[in-house]
Amino acid sequence: MARQEQGMVEKRGAGLWLAHVFMITGVLIVSFPIWLAFVASTVTHSEIVSPPMPVWPGDRLWENYKEALFSGANVPVAKMLWNSLIMAVGIATGKIIISLLSAFAIVYFRFPCRSMFFWMIFLTLMLPVEVRIVPTFEVVAGFGMLNTYYGLIFPLIASATATFLFRQFFLTIPDELAEAARVDGAKPMQFFIDIVVPMSRTNMAALFVILFIYGWNQYLWPLLITTDPEMNTIVMGIKQMLPTGDDITEWPVIMATSILAMIPPIIVVISMQKLFVRGLVDSEK
Amino acid sequence: MEKRVTFRGWGLPFFLIAPQIIVTVVFFFYPAIQALWQSLFIPDPFGLSSQFVGLGNFIFLLNDEFYAASFLTTAVFSTLVTVCTMVPALFLAVVADRLIKGSGTYRTLLIWPYAVAPAVAGVLWLFMFNTRVGLVSWYLGQIGYDWNHVLNGGEAMGLVVVASAWGRISYNFLFFFAALQAVPRSVIEAAAIDGARFWRRFFTIVLPLLSPITFFLLVVNIVYSFFETFGVIHTITAGGPQQSTTILVYKVFSDGFVGQDLGSSSAQSVILLVIVGLLTVIQFKYIEKRVHY
Numbered sequence: 275m276a277r278q279e280q281g282m283v284e285k286r287g288a289g290l291w292l293a294h295v296f297m298i299t300g301v302l303i304v305s306f307p308i309w310l311a312f313v314a315s316t317v318t319h320s321e322i323v324s325p326p327m328p329v330w331p332g333d334r335l336w337e338n339y340k341e342a343l344f345s346g347a348n349v350p351v352a353k354m355l356w357n358s359l360i361m362a363v364g365i366a367t368g369k370i371i372i373s374l375l376s377a378f379a380i381v382y383f384r385f386p387c388r389s390m391f392f393w394m395i396f397l398t399l400m401l402p403v404e405v406r407i408v409p410t411f412e413v414v415a416g417f418g419m420l421n422t423y424y425g426l427i428f429p430l431i432a433s434a435t436a437t438f439l440f441r442q443f444f445l446t447i448p449d450e451l452a453e454a455a456r457v458d459g460a461k462p463m464q465f466f467i468d469i470v471v472p473m474s475r476t477n478m479a480a481l482f483v484i485l486f487i488y489g490w491n492q493y494l495w496p497l498l499i500t501t502d503p504e505m506n507t508i509v510m511g512i513k514q515m516l517p518t519g520d521d522i523t524e525w526p527v528i529m530a531t532s533i534l535a536m537i538p539p540i541i542v543v544i545s546m547q548k549l550f551v552r553g554l555v556d557s558e559k
Numbered sequence: 560m561e562k563r564v565t566f567r568g569w570g571l572p573f574f575l576i577a578p579q580i581i582v583t584v585v586f587f588f589y590p591a592i593q594a595l596w597q598s599l600f601i602p603d604p605f606g607l608s609s610q611f612v613g614l615g616n617f618i619f620l621l622n623d624e625f626y627a628a629s630f631l632t633t634a635v636f637s638t639l640v641t642v643c644t645m646v647p648a649l650f651l652a653v654v655a656d657r658l659i660k661g662s663g664t665y666r667t668l669l670i671w672p673y674a675v676a677p678a679v680a681g682v683l684w685l686f687m688f689n690t691r692v693g694l695v696s697w698y699l700g701q702i703g704y705d706w707n708h709v710l711n712g713g714e715a716m717g718l719v720v721v722a723s724a725w726g727r728i729s730y731n732f733l734f735f736f737a738a739l740q741a742v743p744r745s746v747i748e749a750a751a752i753d754g755a756r757f758w759r760r761f762f763t764i765v766l767p768l769l770s771p772i773t774f775f776l777l778v779v780n781i782v783y784s785f786f787e788t789f790g791v792i793h794t795i796t797a798g799g800p801q802q803s804t805t806i807l808v809y810k811v812f813s814d815g816f817v818g819q820d821l822g823s824s825s826a827q828s829v830i831l832l833v834i835v836g837l838l839t840v841i842q843f844k845y846i847e848k849r850v851h852y
Contacts, residue, residue, distance in 0.1 A: 293654050294661070300651045301668045304728060307683040308672070310694060314686065325697040376579040382565050383572035391576055394583055400839050401587045404786045404808045405831040408815040408824055409590035409597065429586040432579060445562065452564040462566040491676035493790035498816065509676045513794050516682070525692060532682050539674035547667060551733060 308536070315339070315530035322525045334526065342530040347515040351531050354508040357426075357500075358490055359538070361507055364427040365489030366482050373433045374474065377440035378466055382452065399434045403495055411498050421502040430495060435557050436481055443477050444470065480553030483546050487539045508535040591832065597825035609822075616826035625802065626810070626827075633806040636720060637784035643724035644780060645773070648731030653761065655732075656739040666736065673729035677722075678790030684722035685795045708796065712803030715796045719804050722795060723788040731776055738772040739765070778842045785834070807831055 310329070314322055317332035342351045379385075380392055403410065410429055419425030447470065455465040496507045506514060512535060515528050543550050598616050602609040620626045651669065655662045675683075687695045688708060696706040708714040742765055750760045789808050792798060798805035798813060805813070811831065815824030 290658070293657050296654045297651065297658070297661075297665045300647070300654075301665060304669060304672055304725070307680070307687060307725065308675070310687060311683050322692050325692055325694065327692065327694050329694070372578040372582065376576040379572035379575035381562055383568070384565055385569045385572045388572075391580055394588070395579060398583055398587045400832065400836045401591050402786050402835060404789060405811065405828045405835060406587070406590040406594055407812060408821060408828070409593035410586060411816075412593070413586060413590055428582060432582040432587060437579065449562065449564045452562070452566075456564065456566070462568070462571060465566075487674055491678075491790075493676060493678040493793070494812070497793075509678050509790070512682050513678060516685075516794070523692075525686065528682070529686065532679050535679050536675045539676075540671050543670055543674040544667065547670065550670075551737075554730070554733065555737070 308533075311529045311532050314525055315533050317526060319524060319526055338526045338530045339534070342527045342534065346511075346531070347524070347527070348503040349506060349511070351508060351511070351534055353504065354506050354511040355534060355538075357423075357505060358507040358509065358535075360423050361426045361492065361496070362486050362489035362538075364423065365430050365492075366485035368427060368431040369433040369436050369485050370478055370481055372431065373436035374440055374471070374478070377437050377444055378470060380437075381441055381444040382462065382465075395432070395434050395437050397434075398432050403430065407494065407498060414499055420499050421505045425499045426496060426505075426507070430489070430492065433485075436485070439477060439481065439556055440474065443474060447473060476549075476552075477556070479546075480549045480556060482553075483542055483550045484553040484557050486542055490539050594825045594828040594832075597821055598829045601822040612822070616822045617830075620823065620826055620830070628802065629805050629807055629810045632716075632802075632804065633785065636716065636723075636788075636804070636806050637781050639716075639720040640723045640727075640784040640788065641777060641780040643720055644727040645731050645776060648728045649735050649769075649773075651728070652732050652735035652739055653765075655736055662736075666733070669732050670729050672726045673733075675726050676790060677726065677787055678794050680722050680726045681719075681791040681794030684718060684725070684791075688718055710800055712800055715800060715804050719788070719792050719795050723784060723791045727780065727783060731780070734772055734776055735769070738769050742768050775842075778838060782835070782838055782842075785831075785838075807834075 310327075313329060313331050314327065315338050316335040317328055318334055321328060321332065343355075344350050344352060346354070376391075376395065380388060414420060414425045414429060417425075419428070451469055452465060455469065460468070491509055492507070493510050496505075496510045497513075500506050500510070503511075503514070508531065512528060512531050515524075515531060517523050599611060599613060600609040601612050601616065651665075655665050658665075672680075687693050688706060690696060690707050690709060693706075699706045706714060708718045746764060747760060750764055755763070785806070786808055788806070789812070792804055792806060792809050793812075796804045798809050807827065808831065811824050811827045814820045814827065818824075
């Protein structure tokens, strides 16, 4: 995105330095909470409870993370990380697959109730999980899916956004390709697998980044349906670690858990920054 | 827009669209209808039978001072979150846009809080302002300010607002930055030649050109503050003290799951559905406009 030519209105000298100062201050303020959490995850409990806590990392990094990962409070954090990973990957993959299939059906076929189905998918935009929590919980309980990965994944898997995105994209695929496939006697599914899917690869990857973060960061839904600590996801599990009342709060372990909870999505965002920005812009259109 | 070339057959497309439709019906429509239905009843305390009350639950809610208070809380909360996230994001984007070198690096450094879940953001801010061990609250104490969000409703509100706005700055920054980069250089330079200084150029040229993206972000941020901030509130204040941070979504949860008042919780869900519906319509109206530009 960097501009190639240097225009005449860019400031030099003092103004430029001031701009850098503002940006660095902004970055520092925005990063400070994460830095402090990291510091807290590397010191001892007693260093935190006698304020002010240090602002530079201590030497307990290994011990604190080991304790969090393998002991945790109710359940080892490693187990919660695993649950989160399954949930996030399951939601992202599931949304992409069912949206890809339904967009293909909507764009490349004429069948009864087509536009009704389209509107039904559209309407799910208006039904975020937060507004239908009690009845959705009852449905999932009725299926016996409480404390299961199915229960964590399926209710969040319908995706109007992804369906629209693929629909828009399929509409830009030249008609000649489908024509040629038909003349060659290719079956619709052959056309789908050999032409449509490979062409959608970038869109799928960009969506995957966004949906992975969406799935990883879910809070309310896992909170409702995982009563068994063994099934907790890490984002909701941290809250369970915060004590109620006058118990001793193991801050270093909790903060180590918080850091562990943000590492996977942060890695995804930073390492796939281009895809992430593209997915963000695409999925909001 | 439609495809000219399509494939024949009915069976296959039904089969392809079936998974999406089944999930939609089972986990979206059925629960939504169920919420509508339950909102017309009051179940007895043992859950054995329920009594049809028509719009009774709604009438009760509209006259309930706690519900009115929750509406007001939500309005204050979402206004503050939207302002606290958009103003710093716009400022940083404007500054970054002026830099020729390094704006990419700053973008990378600003992006990552987006990846932090609202609930985790809640824990981070709770830790900084914790009344016993928090670093910020300790320094506030040193300068004579006694911070206690557990007892003080205003401070609790301030804390959940900042924690909710924090991670969203990245998101807003990205969109503002992209929009600023798309402003034609020639327009800016023409104004500069005419002697317009930076702030004048900003208010008369850049800001009007940013108005579509600003409106878009406004709607998106309001939706965010209504629904996705549940994690922040649940971790930091759990709606307290004295319900001073109980936003509408939190009240659906606490009345339905904690209070077991299913009729009222369902009626609240229905009211929220109407609000989301309105916001979605506004969002799409705007997008249509932008497409026709």
